[in-house]
Amino acid sequence: MSHHEPPRLQPPDPLAQAEFLRRLRPRGLVAIGVILALVVSGVASRHARDAELARVTQEAVIPTVELCTPTLSTATQELVLPANVEAFVDAPIYARVNGYLKSWAYDIGAQVKVGDVLGVIDAPDLNQQVEQAKGLLARSKAEQNLARATAKRWTTLRNQAAVSPQSADEKTGNLEAAAASQNAAQANLDRLVALEAYLNLTSPFDGVVTARNVDVGALVDAGAGRRELFRVADIHKMRVYVRAPQAYAAKITPGLTARLTLPQYPTREFSTKIMTTASAIAAGSRTLLVQFEADNPDRALLPGAFGQIRISLPPEGAPLLLPASALVFVNASPQVATVDERGVVRMKNVKIARDLGPSLEISAGLSETDRVIRTPWQSVHDGIAVRIKDGERKEAQAR
């Protein structure tokens, strides 16, 4: 096989070598040229790529921001408090006489006018007392007539000096006593007659019967502290009582309007107005009792209802409104990042007047012309160059 031939190792022939070298030289030069070209192009393309990369990286460093400008705040802050709705006037009806209920005329929910008889108490013993009083009156009248006649007679006799002044004075005195006695009997009768009027339980004002706790035949005892027979409430207007925390006491002034909501009317709001406050903080709960008044034309508000009062607290002064996302805390002091005309970040310390949740009221540190970064990043600081989001830059230029 050919490759097992012994190697050709002729002694080197200097002439042939020189010739070989001469032929090799141009090829070598070409090879070196190609190599250099490869190196140069390889290095150059890498340089170009690095330069482009550096440019792209620098470009990417500049953050794009979205701007917003502060607006004057008209926002109100809402305070929601539990409220008790009560009738404008509310009267429990008690019996003034003892007896049995003879009848009742109005059930709960009935509209009543002033003077309407709600129920009648049957009190036979009272009637007998009246009869007795009448008898007593008649008797005292008869006695008075007799005394008058006697006195007249004795006065005439005295004038004729027929009797002693003593006895004449006695008769005159008897007449006066009889008159007084008759007056007393009359008064007694009148009292009983008046009591008889209480047999009719009447409504003290126009309103609604909100309670009826008796039925026909029930024994009724006179006096307060006994059983409440009826309850009448005037609900053309309602009073709403709210206990406001002490923290809000300064802001709650008569005249403020508020909205009342009730669980039974999830979509309806009733407008109310602060009438007065207790002007004192209750020591037990550290709250201020506030009284609201609400019109109740359609009787939708019911006394005793539980509701929620939403008080809209107006802004103080004329603060600027900013989205809450614009706020940055640096060393616990609130700041916002603004962008100046050259597109560089300037941090500004601001004072937050109120936090409305999605937005903030800024009372100091910011002007209406400031351009504020809407969503700054955590480590934003002075002197960073930023790019403004495209749409807004056009707007800014137009301005």
Place this chain on the structure above:
Amino acid sequence: MLQLVLIALRRPYTFVVAAVLIVILGALAIVRTPVDIFPAVGIPVVSVIWTYVGLSPDDMSTRILYPYELALTALVNDIDHVESQSYNGIGVNKIYFQPKVKIDLALAQVGAAGQTVLRLLPPGVQPPQVISFNASTVPVIQIAFSSATRTEAEVADAVYTLIRPPLTTVTGAAVPFPYGGKSRQVRIDLDQEKLLGLGLTAQDVVTAVERQNLIIPAGTQKIGDYEYAVLINDAPADIAALNDFPIKRADGAIVYLRDVAHVHNGNAPQTNLVRVDGAPAVLLPVLTSGSASSLDVINGVKAMLPRLKLALPDGIEMTVIGDQSAFISGAVVSVAREAAIAAALTGLMILLFLGSWRSTIIITISIPLSILAALFALSALGETVNVMTLGGLALAVGLLVDDATVTIENVNRHMEAGEAIDDAIIKAAKEIITPATVSLLCICIVFAPLLLLGGVAGYLFRPLAEAVVFAMIASYCLTYTLVETMARYFLSAQQREALREAKYGPARRGVFLATFTRAQIAFERGFERLLDTYARVLQLALARPKAFVAMFFAGVALSFTLTPFLGRDFFPETESSSLRLHVRLPTGTRLEQAGVLCDRIEAEIRDVLPHGALTSIVDNIGLPISGINLSYNNSGTIGTNDADLTLSFDPEKVADASPFAELLRERLPRAFPGVVFSFLPADIVTQILNFGLPAPLDIQISGSKRDENLVYLQKTLERVARVPGIADPRMQQAGDLPTLHVDVDRTLAQEVGLSERDVTVSLQTMLAGSFQTSPAFWLNVKSGVSYPIVTMEPQFWNTSLDALASKPVAAGEGQQILSGIASIRRGWSSGVVTHFNSQSAFDIYAGVRGRDLGAIADDVQKILDDTRKEAPAASNLALRGQIATMRSAYADLLLGLVLSIVFVYLIIVVNFQSWLDPFLIVSGLPTALAGIVWMLFLSETTISVPALTGAIMCMGVATANSNLVIAFARERLDHGDTPLHAAAAAGVTRFRPVIMTALAMIIGMAPMALSAEQNAPLGRAVIGGLTFATMGTLLLLPVMFSLAHGFLARRRAQRAQYDAPENTELEQANVAP
């Protein structure tokens, strides 16, 4: 070995049977061995997941994780490091162990530590969930569920109860909780107003549920002959029945639950939203756990899906997305194909060189046999068939034919010398065995340092080294067994044929064979001319040895000046037809708003990208419901303000989506100020290499001085962002979570009869729900699934700051609202808290684009070094992530390279019994490195771990070739040739085998070098290195040999001149006794 040769000749069936055995076992190994993309990265990680609904990240880290971390350090062995992330309500503690850990013991210790600290933690906290996985676990397939007719809660419930449990039975599958959807709960919607009206508190409702809904067995009763089970209606079977729970008696009436609340079948407040092309969906990812093969897991899941589909309620659609099986099998098949092509090309080359089909068959048959044997060995060691092992085999293909070729050539030579076949074989084997053993040792020894590699790189490259070594050993053994047996039959047949031809003239041959013979003759002629040219060049160089050596080394040295232009990567970039975009919206953005913003971002993306390229977008917005998902998560999600967008492109049209990433990097930040965009690795290769981190670069500062550390890192972020080629630098720990601080005035509260506890409990029930402190369950009797009962005010009723301020905090007489006894102020808190080794840590994550990782990391390191004094002295500042792994891998590999050269040197010292000649060989090795530099420079390939592996490989092959030349030259020298003559003779004689070996290797590597795979740099490095190394072997080495030995000869001659008398005396003295 020679005994083996004798057996091969005398008992020829032995090794034929052995070969058959190899084929059977190898084929079995191929079928049985799991196929995967990479070798298993067996760095064990245990994740401990704590849950406490509503607990802020700051509290989670200080109240739960920190005590636990301290306990871990005392109670658990073999911890490498501990990391933890605290999210809102979830804390994830990841414990990375030393590779040598006994994971079962570690798991037991970790679990026990959790029980130990439980008493020290906030009341109501549950024992943690403990899962073990490995850090390179990535999703291999995802299944999306959506429905037009059913609610998200129903879909999620169906996936959780019907799909997930059976899927977990697929061997090796790890199935976390589904992403997206709504997790079903029994909700008790409190109506605060009604509660207040009735003078009740939320706590009363919770207590009522506790009292009315019990799971207490009543027992049994014996009546007559039977023992009756007594069942009591202590837990309602119907959700509506909960509405009828009495709470209290008031004003003669019973207050029922329905009077103050509404009980219904609902869902937990959503924190995680998944959308597939805009439609809400539930996403179930499947990961691989343990040593299972990804491909097996995917196939197992896919095989189970049709059956699972039947179990799903009507109207739920199921689609498979993110199926990685095509990618994995594609990668594996392409490497296998490269190996096959390499084998075929090598065979063809041998055929051309030898011109004998018999010899070619004998030689090439050892390729498949060696590979099969190596596969069997790898399989026996528990390795999977993967890109690395196959890459190693592909690498070895070119080497496998070496021993056999040399043997056959030698046998031929002896037979031509007229020896009988058996004698020829035995003599040939005897002659060859020493150099063959030396070159086997050389190649095996250079791979030894790869076995020492630590970290991820070690796990990846150890199997590659094993594959090469096993294949080489197999080939070596086959050479002295099967090859000899085959040679005996085939070559004697050849000899007989030759004799016949000599006697009766050439046999009649087919057209094909004739053509081939002509081609072979033409090739031989060409080769002769090449040899001739080589001989002239060699003689030219030998004539001016010093100038030549100087020029050669100058050329090599100059080549090294190109090194700085190469760049260093850990692994070459992988092309992927999908992108993963991580979107960080302003911290604290609520889920609903995040969904809206993602819609706009998607619209912008569709607008920017060319029409038709995009096939689908999958959004995964917010925090998954379970910490288990967070353990597997590698995108850095911290809350509802984070979203992962996966953009999939049509692989036909878009092979590499990275240009789109560049486009989006430019456009998106401008369109969405305040939103941070970052691209995460979409391919599983990079995800595995990133080791669970979202980016290759992680600048981390940890230490007790939190605020100073944060300020320093924020400054660093600005500086680092200017490093050319850095991509998406971002701060991971968002410290600007919008927070409302409720400061209760304790004195005032006390005055009105309230305590901090009353206020806290009221707020908790309203804002976080009752479940954490008073867990209760409702059992769905039909499905057997228990659902939590949660008492809470519906979130949509609390939509303003005023609503919070007006929250009633106590019922009854002392009715108070929150703002009456507390002030509410705006502030910030941590969106996530990270601990590294139980110290608070901050991270900057960054990727790379258009520049090599090494250079960028150097720039970053310089910034860190320059500004180190600005950071607190006690803080620990580190560059972590892929770059750290890369650095240690480079250090290991470079040390390995040096060690391999030293080892190789020592071996050949033993072989040649000389210090000088091995030195000559070793001093030629830089030539190979120069060749690698050139090749990488010209192919614009960066230095990477595969390239370095290639360099190591080159060292072995180059040494083996040089051995041949030096051995021959020494032989000639011993025969009395002059050094010059010996060198020239060695070069010319060994030209052919050296060229053959190198060419076999280069051809074998060509398919790999031309591919776009991970191992392409390896192939390129070997080709470049070997091309130059061969020049060194054939030109430089003879010249240096003649130079060195010429010098020695001259010196000896001089000494002989001076020392002649003494020498004679000495000799006489030695002889005399």
